[in-house]
Structures are given as structure tokens and as C-alpha cells.
Amino acid sequence: MASAVQERGTRMPLEFGLWRVDDGPVRVATRQMPLESRLEELIEADPGILGKPLLVIGRQVPTDHGKFVDLLCVDAEAALHVLELKRDRTPREVVAQLLDYGSWVQDLTNDQVRDIYAAYADRRGITEGFDEAFASRFGSSPPDALNGGHALTVVASEIDAATERIVTYLATGYQVPVNVLFFRYFEDEGRSYLARTWLMDNAEAASAAAAGRARSKQEPWNGTDWYVSFGEEPGGRNWDDARQYGFVSAGGGAWFSRTIRTLPVGARVFTHIPKAGYVGVGTVTSEAQPFEDAVLTVDDEPKKLAGLPLRGTYRHHLPEPDGRPEADEDRREWIVPVAWDHTVPRDQALWHTGFFANQNSACKLRARFTIDEVSRRFRPDDGV
Secondary structure: OEEEEEEOOOOOOOEEEEEEOOOOOEEOOEEOOOOHHHHHHHHHHOHHHHOOOOEEEEEEEEOOOOOEEEEEEEOOOOOEEEEEEOOOOOHHHHHHHHHHHHHHHOOOOHHHHHHHHHHHHHHHOOOOOHHHHHHHHHOOOOOOEOOOOEEEEEEEOOOOHHHHHHHHHHHHHHOOOEEEEEEEEEEEOOEEEEEEEEOOOOHHHHHHHHHHHOOOOEOOOOOOEEEEEOOOOOOOOOHHHHHHHOEEEEEOOHHHHHHHOOOOOOOEEEEEEOOOEEEEEEEEOOOOEEHHHOEEEEOOEEEEHHHOOOOOOOOOOOOOOOOOHHHHHHOOEEEEEEEEEEEOOHHHOEOOOOOOOOOOOEEEOOOHHHHHHHHHHOOHHHOO
């Protein structure tokens, strides 16, 4: 029904045109937005109108300098996006304010980002925690590092040529992740429309460059908790064996065996079966051992795992060794003895939107939401 056209001269402000083309081209009149706060509300309700999936984590967020960020969002890579509406300020004033916000936002820690979302969710009556909201929006749990980079966006109906030059200079010359998003408001026969365009198409590249230089904002690790992926598969390892005799295992190649061998004695392991969920929490009692040599404590007696009645298979049929000792070790199945606090059968595995999962056989578990929820459900006094 309508088409949007932008006309841009060299170093000149952008101009929008919108035409209705039913019988012939009829230009739709541009109107002043009734209330600029209405635009802020529209973006908050659906940040997708910015052209990129974003999760709003704060509105009118107080900074440490007595100012308030209009909208603060996070993207699928957990980079932060600061959106500042022009309002009644000159565009150059808005750019200066946005750069000041950038100096503040770059130092936000993992906990501070989560606290900002928690305060926003509380005000809005949102019951989802950060991890749940992130997973609902992007289809995956948040990465360990939040705020690895940030992007700064001026939201305006127009800017002058000088401001355009300043923003372009900062973004292209010095990779400052700043851009301008233009919105125009139209009315036609009782209907209202918004049109948008970006000042620069390379905003993503500038943001990525800045993210690469930014300090990692990982969620703090408590020094104890580890994630273990127990790759149960037909004809291979079996969770019922691990549950009964007290172990986790991985192997068959360097990718799988080397990470499981990093588990230290005393580590608390949160065990996850891919595509099922979390099935056990326990404590590592001994270092990793090859399956053929592994000794476990069963009924208060040390017993070789290979000599016990097993449902699964823990020997890998692999190519002949290439003579390198480390390669030979990588091919084996490695057993890590675990004293279980609580386990459940595979068909009772615990999974919730926002839980942490990845492809490593073992890694440090920093995901607080996963730790808290699994710990709450898998209490030691519930038995194994």
C-alpha cells in the first residue's frame, strides 16, 4: 500500500518520503510525533522495530553520574545497546550525552547488568529472570560474558550536517560504536505510520570492532561448580551405570576426553544429558582414570568398573594409534568418580528455559540461574 523512500545528498541530512500508490502516487504528509515518549514506549514494546532482535533490560536507567539512559538493551551476543532519544536537545548535545553514557556502560559488570534487568523487571511486573528472558528472546542461554561490547544509538527524526559528520567520523575513523537511527511519523486517512533508517550501514562492523577490544564481563565463578555433559547414546555410555556406581565419563577423541580430565577433586558437578536436561549433582572424589583402569567404591569396597555388570559400553572402536602417547590417551573413555548428592532417571531430567548447556564435556559453570534452580530441585537430603 505504501512505499518508503529516502533521499540523501553528500554530507546532508536525511529526508524521508512516503507515497500511497493506489491509483497514482500521493505523498503522505510527515507529521510531528505527538509525544516523543510515545516513540520510547513503542521501542520498549517491540525493540524489533529497530531492525535487530534486542531484549530491553532497562528504561530510564540511572547512571553513576546523575543521568538517565532512555533505553538499555542487550543483543544475542550479550552486547549492550544504549538508545538515547533526541527530545528537545540539539543533536550534538545528544551525541555528547551518548558518549558519556558509553564511558559508563563499558564498565558495567555481569552482576550490574543483571541487577539493572532485575530492577526493570520488578517495576514492570515481569516474572521471568534474566536467563529466562534472554532464552525466550534469543532461543539460547546467555553467554558467560555479558557486556563484551556495546553500541550507542541516537534516535532522532533529523540531524544537522555537522552532527552527521561527527558521528560518521567517530564510527568509521575510530570504531566508536555510535550511529543514528532516524524515525519519521506519517498520518494518512486516519492511520499512523513510522519509517526508519540508519545513518550508516556499517554500524554492526563498528560495534563488533569495539566488542573485540572490550574487557570480558564474565559472570563470576565460585571456584567450585562445574558443568558436565554426559553424552548418553545407544550402544555407548549409559546414565543408569553412572548413577548406580557413581561416575561421569567422556572420551573417544581429544575434544571429549581432554575437558573431562580437567575436573579437579572436590569439584561440584552439575550433570546434563544433551537434549534431556540435568540429571545429577555430586562431588568429584578422585582424578580421571581410563575406563580399563578405573576403580570405584561400590558398597564400601574398591572395585574395577570394567569388572562390574554394565548396561553401557565404554570402549571405543577407533583407528589404530598413530604412535603419539597423547593421541592414544585421547581415544580412551575417561571415568571421573563422583559421590552423588542427588540424581534422577533420564526421563525425569530437569530442564528450564534459560538453563546453561554447551558441547564441552566439562567446563566451569558460571550460570547462576542454572546453579540456583538445579540446586533447589536437587537437594542432598532428597537422596539419590
